[in-house]
Amino acid sequence: xxxxxxxxxxxxxxxxxxxxLVWTLAGFGMLAVAACLLAPLVGSTRIHLGTVxxxxxxxxxxxxxxxxxxxxxxxxxxxxxxxxxLAMSGVVFQALLRNPLASPDTLGVSAGASLxxxxxxxxxxxxxxxxxxxxxxxxxxGSIGALTIVYALSTARRRGTSAMVLLLGGVTxxxxxxxxxxxxxxxxxxxxxxxxxxxxxxxxxxxxAIGWAGFATLPRVLDLVSVGSESAAARGVxxxxxxxxxxxxxxxxxxxxxxxxxxxxxxxxxxPHLVRLIVGADHRLVLPASALFGGAFLIGCDxxxxxxxxxxxxxxxxxxxxxxxxxxxxxxxxxx
Amino acid sequence: MLKATDLSFSFARRGASGPRVIDGVSxxxxxxxxxxxxxxxxxxxxxxxxxxxxxxxxxSGRVLIDGHPIEQLTRRELARRIAVVPQETHSTFDFSVIxxxxxxxxxxxxPFELEGAADQEIARDSLAATGTAxxxxxxxxxxxxxxxxxxVIAGALAQASDILLLDEPTTALDLGxxxxxxxxxxxxxxxxxxxxxxxxxxxxLAAALCERIVLLRQGRVIAHGTTKETxxxxxxxxxxxVDADVQFHxxxxxxxxVPIARPR
Numbered sequence: 001x002x003x004x005x006x007x008x009x010x011x012x013x014x015x016x017x018x019x020x021l022v023w024t025l026a027g028f029g030m031l032a033v034a035a036c037l038l039a040p041l042v043g044s045t046r047i048h049l050g051t052v053x054x055x056x057x058x059x060x061x062x063x064x065x066x067x068x069x070x071x072x073x074x075x076x077x078x079x080x081x082x083x084x085x086l087a088m089s090g091v092v093f094q095a096l097l098r099n100p101l102a103s104p105d106t107l108g109v110s111a112g113a114s115l116x117x118x119x120x121x122x123x124x125x126x127x128x129x130x131x132x133x134x135x136x137x138x139x140x141x142g143s144i145g146a147l148t149i150v151y152a153l154s155t156a157r158r159r160g161t162s163a164m165v166l167l168l169g170g171v172t173x174x175x176x177x178x179x180x181x182x183x184x185x186x187x188x189x190x191x192x193x194x195x196x197x198x199x200x201x202x203x204x205x206x207x208x209a210i211g212w213a214g215f216a217t218l219p220r221v222l223d224l225v226s227v228g229s230e231s232a233a234a235r236g237v238x239x240x241x242x243x244x245x246x247x248x249x250x251x252x253x254x255x256x257x258x259x260x261x262x263x264x265x266x267x268x269x270x271x272p273h274l275v276r277l278i279v280g281a282d283h284r285l286v287l288p289a290s291a292l293f294g295g296a297f298l299i300g301c302d303x304x305x306x307x308x309x310x311x312x313x314x315x316x317x318x319x320x321x322x323x324x325x326x327x328x329x330x331x332x333x334x335x336x
Numbered sequence: 337m338l339k340a341t342d343l344s345f346s347f348a349r350r351g352a353s354g355p356r357v358i359d360g361v362s363x364x365x366x367x368x369x370x371x372x373x374x375x376x377x378x379x380x381x382x383x384x385x386x387x388x389x390x391x392x393x394x395x396s397g398r399v400l401i402d403g404h405p406i407e408q409l410t411r412r413e414l415a416r417r418i419a420v421v422p423q424e425t426h427s428t429f430d431f432s433v434i435x436x437x438x439x440x441x442x443x444x445x446x447p448f449e450l451e452g453a454a455d456q457e458i459a460r461d462s463l464a465a466t467g468t469a470x471x472x473x474x475x476x477x478x479x480x481x482x483x484x485x486x487x488v489i490a491g492a493l494a495q496a497s498d499i500l501l502l503d504e505p506t507t508a509l510d511l512g513x514x515x516x517x518x519x520x521x522x523x524x525x526x527x528x529x530x531x532x533x534x535x536x537x538x539x540x541l542a543a544a545l546c547e548r549i550v551l552l553r554q555g556r557v558i559a560h561g562t563t564k565e566t567x568x569x570x571x572x573x574x575x576x577x578v579d580a581d582v583q584f585h586x587x588x589x590x591x592x593x594v595p596i597a598r599p600r
Binding site for chain 2: 016017018021094095098099100217220223224226227228230231233234235236237238276280281282284
């Protein structure tokens, strides 16, 4: 059906990359800023944005501003950080492994990070390295360990490693690690888990920032690598260095995200896909747009998590899975 | 323009002894010529192309481009001199045709530099040169095999290199597209003076396209020279263990090879 392929395949002539970049950043940036400003307004006490930013009321008397900035904004910003970290890691894994189903969850990297964080909490590890405390450190160790296993699997035979092997390996690893996590949970009383860690944004800022700096060098080379590592090399890309930067950055940010929020599934897979539907395939648009949209998306999910059964709170991972699962299935049907 | 001397390569660990995939290969490719690289499966054609492209460092020997050893060039400098067309290209993501061609501009841009109007123009020229200008806004994934290969060649042209290395460019294509790509490559050579090294299993493509051929067996060059003198029944038997009839075909205007039988 060449005619049909024509109709489906045709896209409108587009503006230059510079213009598309400006529009993408403006659009998704506005969405992210709106989420950061509006989400803190929702909660047990009603507050008004106008009052929050009313400079005529001294801050000490401005209850709305105090609730906004002290009680709610840190958590919203934490959710934004976690959402963008997971979404960007997803983008990077998908491009590097040339597999649209790769993500921190499907590769077992999130589960590795969770296991690390759980061990640190359960065994009450208390040390720090360069200002980063035990839980995030253990979490990075877990994410890097899981990634090493999966990556070794993907490069064991240089040619012909099927997407199937990689994903089955990742899913298996994920199931295995989840079982170990359940086992550790069974041994230890675990009610305190991530709640304690949630407010430790400060301790993961440094690794998060390193990961982001790594991501910032990647967008164009991801375009070339996603078409083929050999052809990327022939075009002047340092493929090995790209892989190292990408994998280290993705494990750092995934580890940081998991140590803040616990395992949060599906963000790394559905956010990049939805973003690509809007901005196309170019990673110079996909990566920043996923960071902004991932942040806004998780702010939204976290809002649902803390309001739907208030005063109790759901773990945000349950919300992302309930929203993400069906969206992911829809994406599968759409591409199949 | 491209000169390789005494190249050797082995996949065995350095220091360990192992079968040599490339064994003492020397090549001299002059500007504006099309050189065919022929040999059975596993003869080292692809490995040799990867070494020439600078993607794989040889165990011994060296490759010079315009007198510069390739290991002294940066990756980008090298990519501005040599472009590679792989056998097949799949894109995981939905890039448009013009996106795919613009990626060829990578070695000409700074790390964070975006393509400008000049790059767009080069990309459009490359599409025009490969007869794919009408496909510019199509999704790469929706193209036919022959269209994809022409677009990939356009990307290699946009790279504005002096030399094109093509690894079995027609193997994945049906007969019609094979002829189309052959004609395109010949036109690029005559009209643009493109220098090419083409590995192929298709002896008739080699006869139609290549001025010179290099015959590779078990990593060694067993014969090389002009296609007219080197593509003979004897060399084909030595290369593939196949008896073949080689005749000049007046309609095609070049030698044609008809394989007859495998001698027992």
